[in-house]
Amino acid sequence: xxxxxxxxxxxxxxxxxxxxxxxxxxxxxxxLLRLTDLAPRPGEGPPFLSxxxxxxxxxxxxxxxxxxxxxxxxxxxxVSGDAVAGEAQAGTLRYLLARPVGRTRLLVAKLxxxxxxxxxxxxxxxxxxxxxxxVLFEARPAAGTSVSGTSLTTEELAGRTLLAIGYVAVSMLxxxxxxxxxxxxxxxxxxxxxxxxxxxxxxxxxxTLDAASPIAPYLPTRYWLAFVDLFRDPVLWRDVVRxxxxxxxxxxxxxxxxxxxxxxxxxxx
Amino acid sequence: MSGYGRGRRWAVxxxxxxxxxxxxxxxxxxxxxxxxxxxxxxxxxxxxxxxxGFSGYAVSAGGLxxxxxxxxxxxxxxxxxxxxxxxxxxxxxxxxxxxVTAAGETGVHVDPAGTWTWEFESATAERTGPAPLALPAPPxxxxxxxxxxxLSEAADDELSRIGARRVAGRDALGLRLVPAAPAASVAxxxxxxxxxxxxxxxxxxxxxxxxxxxxxxxxLDLDPTPPPAAVxxxxxPDGARVRPGRDAGGLLAExxxxxxxxxxxxxxxxxxxxxxxxxxxxxxxxxxxxxxxAVAPVPARLARGLQAAVRASPDALVDRRGVRLxxxxxxxxxxxxxxxxxxxxxxxxxLDALAEAAGQVPGGAP
Amino acid sequence: xxxxxxxxGLVKQFGRVRAVDGIDLDVRAxxxxxxxxxxxxxxxxxxxxxxxxxxxxxxxxxxxGGRMPRAxxxxxxxxxxxxxxxxxxxxLSGAANLALLxxxxxxxxxxxxxxxxxxxxxxxxxxxxxxxxxxxxxxxxRQRLGLAGALLRRPELLVLDEPTNGLxxxxxxxxxxxxxxxxxxxxTVFLSSHLLAEVEQLCTRVGVxxxxxxxxxxxxxxxTAPTGATVVDTPxxxxxxxxxxxxxxxxxxxxxxxxxxxPAEVNALLVGAGVPVRxxxxxxxxxxxVVLAAAGTSADxxxxx
Numbered sequence: 045x046x047x048x049x050x051x052x053x054x055x056x057x058x059x060x061x062x063x064x065x066x067x068x069x070x071x072x073x074x075x076l077l078r079l080t081d082l083a084p085r086p087g088e089g090p091p092f093l094s095x096x097x098x099x100x101x102x103x104x105x106x107x108x109x110x111x112x113x114x115x116x117x118x119x120x121x122x123v124s125g126d127a128v129a130g131e132a133q134a135g136t137l138r139y140l141l142a143r144p145v146g147r148t149r150l151l152v153a154k155l156x157x158x159x160x161x162x163x164x165x166x167x168x169x170x171x172x173x174x175x176x177x178x179v180l181f182e183a184r185p186a187a188g189t190s191v192s193g194t195s196l197t198t199e200e201l202a203g204r205t206l207l208a209i210g211y212v213a214v215s216m217l218x219x220x221x222x223x224x225x226x227x228x229x230x231x232x233x234x235x236x237x238x239x240x241x242x243x244x245x246x247x248x249x250x251x252t253l254d255a256a257s258p259i260a261p262y263l264p265t266r267y268w269l270a271f272v273d274l275f276r277d278p279v280l281w282r283d284v285v286r287x288x289x290x291x292x293x294x295x296x297x298x299x300x301x302x303x304x305x306x307x308x309x310x311x312x313x
Numbered sequence: 314m315s316g317y318g319r320g321r322r323w324a325v326x327x328x329x330x331x332x333x334x335x336x337x338x339x340x341x342x343x344x345x346x347x348x349x350x351x352x353x354x355x356x357x358x359x360x361x362x363x364x365x366g367f368s369g370y371a372v373s374a375g376g377l378x379x380x381x382x383x384x385x386x387x388x389x390x391x392x393x394x395x396x397x398x399x400x401x402x403x404x405x406x407x408x409x410x411x412x413v414t415a416a417g418e419t420g421v422h423v424d425p426a427g428t429w430t431w432e433f434e435s436a437t438a439e440r441t442g443p444a445p446l447a448l449p450a451p452p453x454x455x456x457x458x459x460x461x462x463x464l465s466e467a468a469d470d471e472l473s474r475i476g477a478r479r480v481a482g483r484d485a486l487g488l489r490l491v492p493a494a495p496a497a498s499v500a501x502x503x504x505x506x507x508x509x510x511x512x513x514x515x516x517x518x519x520x521x522x523x524x525x526x527x528x529x530x531x532x533l534d535l536d537p538t539p540p541p542a543a544v545x546x547x548x549x550p551d552g553a554r555v556r557p558g559r560d561a562g563g564l565l566a567e568x569x570x571x572x573x574x575x576x577x578x579x580x581x582x583x584x585x586x587x588x589x590x591x592x593x594x595x596x597x598x599x600x601x602x603x604x605x606x607a608v609a610p611v612p613a614r615l616a617r618g619l620q621a622a623v624r625a626s627p628d629a630l631v632d633r634r635g636v637r638l639x640x641x642x643x644x645x646x647x648x649x650x651x652x653x654x655x656x657x658x659x660x661x662x663x664l665d666a667l668a669e670a671a672g673q674v675p676g677g678a679p
Numbered sequence: 680x681x682x683x684x685x686x687x688g689l690v691k692q693f694g695r696v697r698a699v700d701g702i703d704l705d706v707r708a709x710x711x712x713x714x715x716x717x718x719x720x721x722x723x724x725x726x727x728x729x730x731x732x733x734x735x736x737x738x739x740x741x742x743x744g745g746r747m748p749r750a751x752x753x754x755x756x757x758x759x760x761x762x763x764x765x766x767x768x769x770x771l772s773g774a775a776n777l778a779l780l781x782x783x784x785x786x787x788x789x790x791x792x793x794x795x796x797x798x799x800x801x802x803x804x805x806x807x808x809x810x811x812x813x814x815x816x817x818x819x820x821r822q823r824l825g826l827a828g829a830l831l832r833r834p835e836l837l838v839l840d841e842p843t844n845g846l847x848x849x850x851x852x853x854x855x856x857x858x859x860x861x862x863x864x865x866x867t868v869f870l871s872s873h874l875l876a877e878v879e880q881l882c883t884r885v886g887v888x889x890x891x892x893x894x895x896x897x898x899x900x901x902x903t904a905p906t907g908a909t910v911v912d913t914p915x916x917x918x919x920x921x922x923x924x925x926x927x928x929x930x931x932x933x934x935x936x937x938x939x940x941x942p943a944e945v946n947a948l949l950v951g952a953g954v955p956v957r958x959x960x961x962x963x964x965x966x967x968x969v970v971l972a973a974a975g976t977s978a979d980x981x982x983x984x
Binding site: 090091092094095098099109189191192193194195269272273276278280282293296297300301303304307308 | 418
């Protein structure tokens with residue numbers, strides 16, 4: 045079941061178009077940066093972008109930071125919102141369930157497929173970022189500088205970059221779970237994706253609002269930028285661990301909600 | 314049978330959500346063990362904690378909007394924003410405090426010979442020598458350092474115990490300081506000190522008439538073991554810009570040479586004059602503990618800028634004695650002496666006390 | 680005969696609308712069961728309840744001896760279904776669609792999947808369709824592909840909802856031949872349709888649904904059994920009435936209905952009396968008449984109150 049869902053996701057041209065579009069933005073930013081040499085002012089713009097001019101090896105991180113706030117969650121919302129609602133709209137859901145495929149199994153397989161999509165997307169963004177960074181900027185892979193001003197060896201930098209890729213992928217799980225849950229509520233993939241995006245926009249907005257600070261630690265987008273903490277020295281695990289736990293809670297709750305709704309739902313599409 | 318367990322399934326979800334929502338409340342409600350320690354003994358324990366090494370993560374929330382945000386943006390941000398601090402403390406003259414922001418950080422590494430300040434965004438490392446007087450810096454916001462400083466001159470009758478609570482997962486004993494001086498603008502200072510080591514874990518400064526603290530700094534994580542020296546030390550990385558920082562001591566000496574010293578009275582607004590190591594002789598410092606008043610002549614150019622900034626504030630009070638303004642417990646007053654330059658009076662005193670002091674400064678309107 | 684599909688007091692309520700209102704279906708092994716009903720009479724909801732897609736409000740569904748929806752995992756692999764038109768992934772070829780569907784669930788060995796897909800495509804006449812994506816198929820081709828999906832695992836029971844939808848007359852005839860062929864091979868067919876002619880040509884048993892209620896369920900042969908009257912086709916109906924006084928039940932132009940289950944006897948009487956007879960036949964009700972008699976007005980008709 046998981047295999048067929050993976051085949052469905054990655055056998056679909058739309059998936060690869062999405063990934064290509066997602067990579068276009070960092071590449072555009074890199075080209076503009078190269079042509080103008082105008083780095084964002086310190087403290088502004090995406091993390092690591094100003095550091096890229098001196099070390100192209102940091103561009104994978106800058107690329108992730110560029111797509112993280114908007115492009116990546118939109119892509120994840122669209123793909124996860126399509127998961128069940130897309131099958132319902134196309135009518136293939138009834139054939140899958142009559143095949144029969146257990147509804148819980150279907151949900152889990154869909155989540156795994158969305159997770160695989162997220163992981164592949166993030167890795168592709170990082171790889172393209174690395175290629176672009178090495179071609180356009182002076183890459184100094186010999187060593188790097190941590191955010192705290194200490195020197196990192198190549199292995200440390202590579203290891204932390206891998207951790208950051210993993211963390212960004214996990215950060216998207218909450219979005220995926222929202223998309224999947226909404227996807228079981230409606231037969232319209234668009235409505236499900238928009239629902240997940242509405243949650244994200246709300247969360248991002250509340251995060252900037254002082255009045256919402258009591259609930260800020262529970263917002264799904266709260267710890268997204270914590271991947272930067274992996275490049276402090278020593279690593280600041282606090283927010284990373286909280287971010288992982290929070291995503292776990294969201295996935296657990298929303299998957300339970302999706303399960304409660306979907307397993308007792310009348311499939312009339 | 315009916316509904317195919319629909320209700321049961323949603324009940325599972327509701328139970329899960331309820332359990333997760335209750336978790337923070339349950340953790341927060343964990344009772345703290347109080348110990349029968351008298352207030353003065355607790356103060357002594359706090360003051361004796363200077364040598365305790367630790368590492369931790371602290372958050373400081375300041376509500377002080379200073380009128381000097383143009384002149385001193387770094388200080389203004391430090392006191393008016395929410396600041397996240399990572400702290401590694403081996404001693405008063407060997408520690409490291411990183412101000413952590415979403416996309417960067419500023420690290421202050423203090424060693425016996427001076428201070429390295431690393432700023433990630435500009436990849437700059439600044440080296441400054443030791444100075445007796447300096448502007449507020451991130452290490453000053455660390456609850457342990459701030460608590461010790463605020464309690465250092467507290468009199469026995471100003472102190473009381475206020476129970477215990479849990480801070481950073483540890484039992485913290487409460488100690489309240491209510492300044493006795495009538496001029497004081499600080500209503501109270503609450504210090505929550507670690508029952509085991511005496512380290513202040515949380516400090517709240519509440520201004521007269523305010524309901525929320527003007528400054529609230531607390532540890533969220535604390536590990537009371539000394540951190541390794543390698544973490545605290547700093548070596549500028551390859552490719553970083555290295556430059557000497559502004560020498561605060563030199564600046565003060567310079568100011569002292571330029572400004573004509575004026576004889577200041579021995580007492581202002583009921584506060585006795587005191588000496589402060591490193592302060593230029595033209596600056597008069599009055600008061601004790603958390604009630605302090607500083608009087609200094611300012612150069613004409615700086616005075617004009619300050620005048621404009623203070624007068625622009627809607628809360629500024631202007632009368633024949635000068636213009637004055639309060640930001641939380643911090644008061645600021647500018648007194649113009651016709652033909653003799655401008656004085657600035659600032660400190661943790663009430664606006665009335667500032668006005669009274671202004672009348673006592675030589676040349677000020679009575 | 681064992682029951683293949685049986686429901687007891689099946690009810691489905693959508694909000695305040697009762698789509699299915701207490702029906703007791705009884706489909707036996709070897710039947711070609713025609714499930715007749717107007718649009719909106721609850722046919723599709725019933726079919727979905729049989730397959731566990733819609734959960735009944737009340738009542739029970741037993742499919743191949745298992746209680747649905749719980750037994751779905753055990754019995755559904757033995758059922759092939761075409762539910763409310765075919766549905767496929769448009770960017771994939773027909774064979775790829777069938778492979779995905781086959782791989783998704785239990786039953787059907789992986790090793791002979793290619794062979795089974797090829798056979799199913801041959802059965803529905805799509806053997807030579809190649810790698811064209813389904814998006815480029817005609818409506819009839821998609822209908823055939825949907826049928827191939829239902830046949831993929833050689834099911835004991837075929838549940839088909841409007842299987843000839845979108846097919847041209849040749850296609851309809853082909854599908855009918857295919858279903859009859861499968862039936863001869865022992866497959867039970869549950870055919871849901873609003874086309875009387877289709878059901879009349881194919882089915883051995885008929886159930887008629889009207890506004891959520893099963894108003895009729897019987898053998899087709901019994902429903903259309905002779906009524907005990909003979910229909911006489913004659914140019915002289917008034918002379919028939921004179922000869923067979925009292926036995927004439929109805930007359931409509933040259934068509935006279937006469938009581939008497941034996942056309943030979945009626946013929947002998949009329950010919951003996953010199954009445955010209957053009958034709959004689961046993962009177963049988965058409966399925967349409969039976970259905971119209973059992974069901975009320977059309978369900979999608981909305982009367983002024």
